[in-house]
Amino acid sequence: MDTPLINALEALKKENRISFHTPGHKKGRAYESMDDGGIQENLYQYDTTEVFGTDQLQDPTGAIKESQQWTARVFQSPEAYYLVNGSSAGVLAMILSQTKPGDEILLPRDVHQSVIHALILGDLTPRFIQPEIDPQFKIPKGITLPQVQEGLEKYPKCKGVLLTHPNYYGRPGEIREIRRMTREFGKILWVDQAHGAHLGLHPQLPLSGIDAGADLTVTSFHKTLPAMTQSAVLFAGGEVVDRERLLEQLNMHQSSSPSYILLASIEQGTRHYAKAGKEKMQVLLEAIESFEQKFRRLGLFQLDTAPGKDRTKIWIHTENSGRTGHEVETYLRENHGIDMEFSMPQGLLALTSIGNREKDLKKLYLAFEELEETLYNKVKMEKFSEKYSKEAKEGFFEKEVERDKKEPLGLPIRTAFYSRKERVSINKSVNRVAGSAVTPYPPGIPLILPGEAITRGHRDQLLEYEKRNIKVIGIKAGKIMVVAEE
Numbered sequence: 184m185d186t187p188l189i190n191a192l193e194a195l196k197k198e199n200r201i202s203f204h205t206p207g208h209k210k211g212r213a214y215e216s217m218d219d220g221g222i223q224e225n226l227y228q229y230d231t232t233e234v235f236g237t238d239q240l241q242d243p244t245g246a247i248k249e250s251q252q253w254t255a256r257v258f259q260s261p262e263a264y265y266l267v268n269g270s271s272a273g274v275l276a277m278i279l280s281q282t283k284p285g286d287e288i289l290l291p292r293d294v295h296q297s298v299i300h301a302l303i304l305g306d307l308t309p310r311f312i313q314p315e316i317d318p319q320f321k322i323p324k325g326i327t328l329p330q331v332q333e334g335l336e337k338y339p340k341c342k343g344v345l346l347t348h349p350n351y352y353g354r355p356g357e358i359r360e361i362r363r364m365t366r367e368f369g370k371i372l373w374v375d376q377a378h379g380a381h382l383g384l385h386p387q388l389p390l391s392g393i394d395a396g397a398d399l400t401v402t403s404f405h406k407t408l409p410a411m412t413q414s415a416v417l418f419a420g421g422e423v424v425d426r427e428r429l430l431e432q433l434n435m436h437q438s439s440s441p442s443y444i445l446l447a448s449i450e451q452g453t454r455h456y457a458k459a460g461k462e463k464m465q466v467l468l469e470a471i472e473s474f475e476q477k478f479r480r481l482g483l484f485q486l487d488t489a490p491g492k493d494r495t496k497i498w499i500h501t502e503n504s505g506r507t508g509h510e511v512e513t514y515l516r517e518n519h520g521i522d523m524e525f526s527m528p529q530g531l532l533a534l535t536s537i538g539n540r541e542k543d544l545k546k547l548y549l550a551f552e553e554l555e556e557t558l559y560n561k562v563k564m565e566k567f568s569e570k571y572s573k574e575a576k577e578g579f580f581e582k583e584v585e586r587d588k589k590e591p592l593g594l595p596i597r598t599a600f601y602s603r604k605e606r607v608s609i610n611k612s613v614n615r616v617a618g619s620a621v622t623p624y625p626p627g628i629p630l631i632l633p634g635e636a637i638t639r640g641h642r643d644q645l646l647e648y649e650k651r652n653i654k655v656i657g658i659k660a661g662k663i664m665v666v667a668e669e
């Protein structure tokens with residue numbers, strides 16, 4: 184078949200589904216009330232390279248430098264660096280530029296895979312903080328000051344602290360207090376704010392890493408602002424940041440032919456942020472407020488409205504309905520043309536942005552109202568098999584939570600990664616040492632890290648993922664990579 188990818192994209196376009204996922208421009212709808220900087224109209228004209236006048240991302244001195252300075256001013260950060268390989272490149276550069284092989288860093292266990300990649304590449308030793316799990320919603324909470332204090336007292340050699348803020352579920356870390364502490368202890372603060380480029384747009388949103396004065400804060404413009412996929416910005420605040428090493432590392436993790444479309448899209452994201460962002464965020468938060476109010480009428484589904492969370496990430500808990508988040512996600516897609524960001528057994532996430540319209544949220548509510556009626560009346564249920572309620576009763580969700588109680592590392596992460604490795608079936612992997620990460624995607628948070636001893640809990644979890652056809656990077660034909668036995 185010719186052009187299978189284009190065909191798939193064309194089919195998606197025709198279906199015209201509602202987007203509660205990235206990118207934040209929501210299929211270009213964000214540009215209905217504001218132009219896109221001429222990108223769509225001039226796609227091929229703007230897709231250029233380093234010619235006279237276009238500057239060079241690797242060592243900017245002209246238009247790119249000015250654009251970065253403007254973005255820094257808009258976000259009130261001393262410096263901004265444009266990223267065309269997403270926050271992933273920014274995470275690698277920010278960590279690797281401020282550490283050397285053998286350094287220790289303090290970080291939550293539920294970090295994105297790009298942080299794990301930095302540990303492997305930089306030969307860094309992770310000192311993990313286990314995030315607490317919210318007992319009601321069974322999702323990880325943000326990192327607290329006492330957790331960081333305990334970590335720094337236990338591992339005083341740590342070069343710095345990395346926070347994911349807010350986390351994938353919108354839960355923030357205690358960033359202001361943690362910033363104070365990292366200063367007191369003389370440690371770097373890295374903030375992975377991939378999910379929070381929009382935080383500065385409203386006082387009700389969590390404080391951003393930039394405003395808290397973090398040394399380095401990476402933001403995916405494409406996730407929560409109107410910008411194209413892969414466009415992201417790294418903000419540098421701290422005086423301790425070694426700028427030369429930072430630029431060197433950025434150039435190691437980015438293409439030497441950066442897309443000017445993406446660079447232009449970042450700049451347009453800044454323009455949108457500066458000119459209309461606050462007003463649109465106010466409208467979005469009001470629409471979310473009214474969504475939340477209506478949603479309270481439902482008995483089978485609950486929203487996470489924890490104080491201080493980023494409410495633009497709507498976490499819907501499905502456990503009381505006896506349906507998994509995956510099932511509800513499928514239901515929304517098939518019956519209402521609604522696409523969510525991701526699902527877990529206990530719930531699912533709608534990612535909103537200033538590109539969403541109030542009517543999107545109305546449709547989402549009506550879909551849940553209908554689902555609730557359907558479930559109460561036990562009609563039209565042939566799509567949902569009884570096994571899911573059975574699993575709920577048997578405590579599948581509790582198994583999910585256990586996933587976060589990690590065993591100690593069996594081998595250092597880099598040693599395991601570069602060892603001789605072999606693939607074994609999931610069933611035979613228990614008590615072996617993982618050779619590569621095993622990562623359900625989304626959210627891209629590794630369940631198993633290289634070097635970790637594989638437990639029965641891991642095995643059960645992976646078998647569940649297999650059974651539910653959830654995409655897990657690292658499983659091939661039912662097998663995972665472990666360190667070979669001599």
Ligand SMILES: Cc1ncc(COP(=O)(O)O)c(C=O)c1O
Pocket residue numbers: 268269270271272274294295297347351375377378403413415626627
């Ligand atoms: C917490 C976190 N950090 C970093 C990234 C990487 O961002 P990007 O997709 O822009 O490379 C992601 C992506 O999902 C993420 O969830």
